[in-house]
Amino acid sequence: MFTDLIGAEFKKLHKDMIDGLLSDTSLTVLCTLYYASTKFTDCPNCIYSPIQHRSSNKYEPGGPIPFYHGICPYCNGRGRTQSSSEEDLYLCALWDSKDWYPLSQNNVNMADIDVQTFSKLDTYTKLKKANKIDINTSIKNLGFPSFVRVGDPEPCGLGQASHIATAWKRA
Numbered sequence: 001m002f003t004d005l006i007g008a009e010f011k012k013l014h015k016d017m018i019d020g021l022l023s024d025t026s027l028t029v030l031c032t033l034y035y036a037s038t039k040f041t042d043c044p045n046c047i048y049s050p051i052q053h054r055s056s057n058k059y060e061p062g063g064p065i066p067f068y069h070g071i072c073p074y075c076n077g078r079g080r081t082q083s084s085s086e087e088d089l090y091l092c093a094l095w096d097s098k099d100w101y102p103l104s105q106n107n108v109n110m111a112d113i114d115v116q117t118f119s120k121l122d123t124y125t126k127l128k129k130a131n132k133i134d135i136n137t138s139i140k141n142l143g144f145p146s147f148v149r150v151g152d153p154e155p156c157g158l159g160q161a162s163h164i165a166t167a168w169k170r171a
Helices: 008-021 121-129 137-142
Strands: 029-042 046-049 054-059 080-094 115-120 132-135 147-156 163-170
Touching: 029 121, 080 121, 115 121, 115 132, 121 147, 121 163
Parallel strands: none
Antiparallel strands: 029 080, 029 132, 046 054, 080 115, 115 163, 132 147, 147 163
16 A cells, blocks of 8 residues: 555655755754874874883973973873874754654663764764764854764665764763
C-alpha cells in the first residue's frame, strides 16, 4: 500500500530538501571544529634536552616568553608542544532532545548528550577527526560552552545514508 508512496523519486526529493536546509545560509550555524594532533614539535621557548627527553628549562634566545629560572612557561617543562588545528564549518545544531535523530549506538547514553548536530554526508571525516566543537561562535557570550563528541558520527537519511547526526556533550 505505501510502497508506491515512498519510492526513489520521493527519497531524492527528501534528500534535496534536507540539503537545502543544511546550506550555509539556511538552518545552520557557524561551528568551529578542533582537531588534536599527534605531532609534537620542539618548544620554541626553551632548549630541549635529548638526554632527559624534556625541557632543560633554559630560555631559547628569541623565544616568545622570556624566563630566567624555573619551568618553561610555554611548554610547562615538557620540551615539546603538541600542535592542533581548527576549522569553521556550518552545521545544524539541535538543542531540543525531541528533535534529535535516534542514535543506534549502544555506547551513547541519551542523558550524556547536550546537543546534536546534523550535516551533509561529506562532513563525516571532519566530524570523526574532531575532538571538540564550539557552536555558533557569535553567541558565545550567552554561556554556550565547548562540546566534546559522544560516539561516532552516524549516517542517517530516508532509506539511504545521505546525512550525518553527531552527538555532543559539554566539555
